[in-house]
Amino acid sequence: MFAGNQEISVKRVYSRKRSRDVLKTHLTPARKRGEVTCSQQCPQTWRLNSIMADGQAVEFYSDSEDLFGDYDSLLQDSSLLAKLDDAEHNERQRDVRRSAADQPDFTALRTSKDAVWKPSREDVLTDSILDALGDEPFEDLPPSQRQFQEQVCENVKRSRLQDGGKTSTPLRNTDGPSEPGTERNLEDKRQPKARRSVADQLKRTMLCNAAAPANVSRTVALKEAVVSEEISVAMQAMETVSAETTDLGPFFGLPTKVKDLMYKLRGIESLYDWQETCLNLDCVQQRKNLIYSLPTSGGKTLVAEILILRELLCRKKDCLFILPYISLVQEKVRGLASFGLELDFMVEEYAGSKGKFPPVKRRNSRSLYIATIEKAHSLVNSLIETSRIEDLGLVVVDELHMLGDGSRGAVIEMTLSKVLYMSKATQIIGMSATLGNIEDLQTFLRAENYTNDFRPVQLKEYVKLQDTIYEVDQKEEECFRFSRPLNFKYSSAMQKIDPDHIIALVTEVIPTHSCLVFCPTKKNCENVAGMICKYLKEEFLRLREAEKAVLLRELRDSGNGSVCPVLRKTVPYGLAYHHSGLTSEERKLVEEAYSNGVLCLLTCTSTLAAGINLPARRVILRSPYVATDFLKRSQYKQMVGRAGRAGIDTVGESILILQDKDRDMAKTLVCAPMENCFSNLMHDDGKGILSLILSLIGLNITTSEDQLREFLGGTLLYVQQKRMCVEKSLWEVVQQCVHLLKEKGLITVAPDANGQTLQVTKLGKATYKGSVDLTYSDVLYKDLSKGLEGLLLNSCLHLVYLVTPYDMVSQCKPDWMTFFRQFTLLSAAEQKMSAAVGVPESFVARKAAGQTVKKSVNMEVARRMYLALVLLSLLKETNLWSVADKFQLSRGFVQTLLSSSSAFCSCVLHFTEELEEFWPFKALLTELTRRLSYCVKAELIPLMEVAGVMEARAKQLYNAGYKTPTHLANADPAVLSKTIENLYKKQAEQIVASAKMMSLCVPDACE
């Protein structure tokens, strides 16, 4: 009736459907029950899933799934044991036909069985075929089955007896098949049990089988061999299918538990329409690469998280989630740790100095790596190097438009190009706010695109010109439509102090609602916060008074007794400033207080817009400038996008304060189409492409210029080549880079039969492995070599000097008097070391005295030494405030110096690991990285390794008796939150979850 191929199509669909159903029936009866209920609740999801399955049958299903159909029917239509009987029968027939001399060799079969049977921790003898057998009298079975089953039971009994009365944790069997490690009472197995999964039964059977003594009768051995082979095939088929199964339940292919967790941990009851649509897109179901773009606060992250969970749980692959800032990585690690604990996957942090290369290979669980842009690149490199890149099922890039962001953009491009080239099966998903040239990114990532302009809370954009508020309306010719006059009564003194009427604008919303005021400079943030306070009513002081007092105390503790005078004044009014001049600890305290409503207003620089999820009812842009540069459209969008808190506000509004002179430019700013995003591989004299080529050669991805050119054909640079007006062709660029790298001694070019073979030198390998900037790699090598000749070890000054980042040197202008004073406090050995690197006491003394210096001293080295003294002081005192004070630097600068030094220290460590001559550095730098990363008293370091725990919190925890992450992992969040002052229950839960996850992530002997 049907044409052949139609018939095939129909058959395949049924086969798949049946397989799935059968899998559910046998593997997870409880889930199946859940699914029925939820499919009624979520008919759309199911319908779309099944429509997709029907429609895509022929292309979508692989042969192995069809193959499974056969095994599926084997399990469903006749008992496995009956099949075994047949097998035994056939084998016996064959056996009879063979002569006695012609002894078959069963070792091969046994070996193949053993090879297939790899016990894992989950492979346990909880209850299984034996329990099922326990309910059925053996007499009813055919003799062959009976014989087989008796033997299986006998083996298991024997092995249980061998284990004696030992008990071990149920569900944990780390030993081989000869030691089934389940110790349940033999009586127990007679109890009727719920039917177990087919997989369990097969595994159990095989386990028993493998436990059989060697001297079994020939018939039994023969039977066993055939049986095990069949089981092996069935197991393989099942594993293949379960690996490809993308449906574990009714919540977008995930179990209902995920939905419950979303509610419990996030308060999310249902998905927005666009989120459902996006998750049900055909291209998403087919795991095609995808870029989706929505306005800020559109809820993009949730979609990515569901896709990550699908990859981890259903496809059992690792995932990489790339976020732009360390603080965001830490926030995500904290937020997803509980999901990991509940759903049994690892959440691993790759930020700052954290992250293991190559990552720990885990046999029994999957990992979600949450990484900064730089760490993600190193991670991908190490996975390629260890041939594990295909373990990575999914890479998600948040803020994909950062591809256009200088050297960091270049790193994203390198990472994604490598994934695209090396692992075709790895899916790539990029999230972004709306972009002008999304097509370029689509071509680069070979991705589909989904765009929607949904925003859960409507955003109204306004501008203020003189005393009038205008609404931004793109349809209006003038862009601005009159909205209202601004009501305020200012005295002439006030008018002078606040000509832009910021006080009038903020007091329309605070303290009832929250407000962010973006300012062009750091200093301006502090001034504006101070100015607003001056004119606020006394009532402001009485709101959440106790909590504000606690915040101030915490700020003081974090500064070891010092608190910023501006914050001391503004916090009692519920105001604070937020910019990179704060220490990490202060930033965290301010952010938490704002999120919890203790603070109602923050004055901030543009960094807040990109790095943190802090929304507000009203966002005010104090001027359309960042420092002296006019705002870019994307910056403006990021800032105003903070307005409108989902679930709290019904509307969000932004007000851009304009001077008449900026009116025209502002029109373009608010109404122009979104900016385009361009490749940055050629940024900074092509630093990006040079380091890309070096690592491609180092990783053996490409070993010739032709291959390099082919690789570069898959980059964003290639897509945009014409538009970016790269004067040289890609071929010329490749040749030039190869020449440069050769000149720098980072690669060698050896002629071979096919032309030339490119290889990295040891220095080249160390450079890309340590992610060391090519500009500095030879200087670093020289400095380290010189260091080895007379490394000062009774002080860490020398080591600290070696890891003081080169790129921070230019930002430092030493105060020579301070330099001299600090120099005189050094030990004789330390002074000698300083002189040895080229900064003698006489030089510093002359500079301090304002005299001219005759001897030529490299100023870069002198400045670097000054920074090293700052770091040494920090390590000794662990008090950022007093060190900043002592060296006449801002605490924000000292904080940045500390974080970049710890990151650079870990780079130098990886660099030295590749060069044998630097072996002594390994142990020294490992410890130094740790000390610089935390820079607190040694006893607090273990607590600070828990994501998001900073010094002040670590001190509180330590003093309350929680001295290690294990103590935290075992803590009750409710008790913890009661014991620790100002620790909210949710924060306590996240700390406990992170500590638990940390203890799980520690590699153990089984990994």
Ligand SMILES: Nc1ncnc2c1ncn2[C@@H]1O[C@H](COP(=O)(O)OP(=O)(O)OP(=O)(O)O)[C@@H](O)[C@H]1O
């Ligand atoms: N379906 C939902 N129901 C309720 N709240 C949601 C839902 N989806 C997301 N949210 C919440 O909305 C807020 C904003 O989401 P998210 O951070 O994902 O936005 P975004 O699109 O990434 O914005 P941005 O571009 O600013 O990063 C978060 O607090 C998130 O928990």
Ligand SMILES: [Mg+2]
């Ligand atoms: Mg986001």
